[in-house]
Amino acid sequence: MQSLPQINASAWGGLGRPGPAAACPILRPPSSVAGNNSCFSRPQPHLPVLPEGNAVTKSRAAQGSMKALSLSRRAEDGNGVVTSEVPKPKSLQPRTTLRLGLPSKGRMAEDTLKLFNDSALSIKKPNPRQYVAQIPQIPALEVWFQRASDVVRKLRYGDIDLGIVGYDMFAELAEEDEDLIVVHDALDFGQCKLALGVPMTGKFAGVDSMEALCNMPQWTPETPLRVVTGYHNIAKRFFERAGLKNVQLMSADGALEAAPAMGSADIILDLVSTGVTLRENNLKEIEGGTIMQSQGILVASKKALLDRPGLLQIVHELIERFDAHLTAEQYFSVIANMKGTSPEDVANRLLRVPGLEGLQGPTIANVYNKNENGEAVHHVFAATICVTKKRIYSAVKALQKIGGSDVLVLPMTYIFNEEPVRWKNLLNALKLESKDVH
Numbered sequence: 001m002q003s004l005p006q007i008n009a010s011a012w013g014g015l016g017r018p019g020p021a022a023a024c025p026i027l028r029p030p031s032s033v034a035g036n037n038s039c040f041s042r043p044q045p046h047l048p049v050l051p052e053g054n055a056v057t058k059s060r061a062a063q064g065s066m067k068a069l070s071l072s073r074r075a076e077d078g079n080g081v082v083t084s085e086v087p088k089p090k091s092l093q094p095r096t097t098l099r100l101g102l103p104s105k106g107r108m109a110e111d112t113l114k115l116f117n118d119s120a121l122s123i124k125k126p127n128p129r130q131y132v133a134q135i136p137q138i139p140a141l142e143v144w145f146q147r148a149s150d151v152v153r154k155l156r157y158g159d160i161d162l163g164i165v166g167y168d169m170f171a172e173l174a175e176e177d178e179d180l181i182v183v184h185d186a187l188d189f190g191q192c193k194l195a196l197g198v199p200m201t202g203k204f205a206g207v208d209s210m211e212a213l214c215n216m217p218q219w220t221p222e223t224p225l226r227v228v229t230g231y232h233n234i235a236k237r238f239f240e241r242a243g244l245k246n247v248q249l250m251s252a253d254g255a256l257e258a259a260p261a262m263g264s265a266d267i268i269l270d271l272v273s274t275g276v277t278l279r280e281n282n283l284k285e286i287e288g289g290t291i292m293q294s295q296g297i298l299v300a301s302k303k304a305l306l307d308r309p310g311l312l313q314i315v316h317e318l319i320e321r322f323d324a325h326l327t328a329e330q331y332f333s334v335i336a337n338m339k340g341t342s343p344e345d346v347a348n349r350l351l352r353v354p355g356l357e358g359l360q361g362p363t364i365a366n367v368y369n370k371n372e373n374g375e376a377v378h379h380v381f382a383a384t385i386c387v388t389k390k391r392i393y394s395a396v397k398a399l400q401k402i403g404g405s406d407v408l409v410l411p412m413t414y415i416f417n418e419e420p421v422r423w424k425n426l427l428n429a430l431k432l433e434s435k436d437v438h
């Protein structure tokens with residue numbers, strides 16, 4: 001997954017109403033900054049830190065906003081506008097519980113629960129209105145249900161130690177937070193991409209690429225390209241990299257696809273999955289207009305992994321269980337009876353056909369039937385192989401061609417490998433060795 005370069009927030013003019021991930025404080029008047037809690041929950045890691053005790057800090061303190069101010073660092077963007085940022089705690093919160101944040105609603109919530117269920121982990125929620133749950137198989141871990149964007153925020157603030165979110169959300173809200181690490185980058189749900197949606201008609205009729213969009217003469221400081229999106233941080237980095245300066249980012253809480261037709265924006269930047277919503281609203285994708293692919297990921301706080309006893313072992317178990325399930329999902333187990341002079345003879349026939357070699361070669365077993373005296377005698381061989389689901393039909397045909405009969409195709413539940421690559425990568429990133437994890 002790509003990591004996009006940073007952009008100086010001051011290069012951006014005229015931001016609209018902030019969305020879930022908007023750079024909310026940038027163009028707000030100083031008087032609205034310290035008193036607005038929503039701003040405190042939207043860190044701006046790109047902004048420089050001002051020296052303590054600037055005029056705004058003092059005046060807000062005098063108005064009794066001391067508590068909020070003591071939570072904030074002062075920062076100023078290139079326009080001289082003061083903003084605020086919630087500092088990350090320097091040390092871990094003093095708690096003994098280990099916490100995992102999961103999306104509480106929407107498509108991510110359902111898919112996440114399914115993943116746990118498929119990985120033989122049951123999530124027990126005492127009642128639907130409660131936000132905390134338990135996993136009986138991992139009693140040391142508390143589950144906290146949160147909105148997807150809050151999962152990322154709470155990870156950043158140390159309220160939770162692990163979380164499942166879409167990569168898009170992580171990239172928008174936390175990719176530059178060095179404490180956070182993607183532990184599993186492909187949970188195989190929530191697949192979508194973040195892409196520009198450009199009107200099919202009007203002045204955009206012939207615009208089919210980013211290059212063409214950037215070269216349109218219309219975009220000036222007075223008439224910037226108006227982009228409605230909930231992904232302001234990603235959008236800023238993207239347009240900066242594309243070299244398009246005259247852009248105005250705007251926000252909406254939903255139905256972004258309607259904005260160009262309503263005239264409130266020129267184009268949109270939003271998630272696309274099937275592409276139906278874009279099409280139904282007369283919008284198109286353009287070449288170079290896809291910013292990233294996304295799917296569900298498991299994220300962790302490095303600090304928590306290193307310092308909270310038992311957390312790394314839990315992450316190890318989660319990676320193993322998820323990977324065992326996700327790998328098995330891609331395969332069928334196939335068993336076929338085969339005539340032959342020996343196990344090697346049958347194995348040779350299978351190994352010669354691409355797609356019939358199984359994971360590490362076929363297993364060949366004896367199949368017995370009864371003779372006239374009722375005694376078991378060797379009859380044929382049974383070959384067992386794993387076949388990718390995508391190629392199941394061609395594999396069965398190939399098996400039959402080399403003498404396979406009575407072909408059984410069975411679902412696989414788990415494939416546990418020795419040590420998942422993702423676990424090894426995590427240990428490397430944390431500069432740990434397996435022996436360090438008890």
Ligand SMILES: Nc1ncnc2c1ncn2[C@@H]1O[C@H](COP(=O)(O)OP(=O)(O)OP(=O)(O)O)[C@@H](O)[C@H]1O
Pocket residue numbers: 020105106107108147148149165166167168169190191192271272273274294295296
């Ligand atoms: N059309 C889609 N197809 C597949 N995945 C999607 C799609 N739309 C969103 N997602 C994934 O689901 C995540 C959550 O999206 P969803 O729309 O359920 O929540 P949200 O509206 O952003 O959250 P909330 O309403 O809690 O603020 C997104 O961050 C993305 O990773």
Ligand SMILES: O=P(O)(O)OC[C@H]1O[C@H](OP(=O)(O)OP(=O)(O)O)[C@H](O)[C@@H]1O
Pocket residue numbers: 254255256257270271272273274275276277278
């Ligand atoms: O390419 P498609 O398959 O049509 O999916 C894309 C749509 O899905 C998401 O919206 P969602 O359905 O989650 O509704 P929302 O606008 O309330 O977020 C996204 O914001 C797009 O509008």
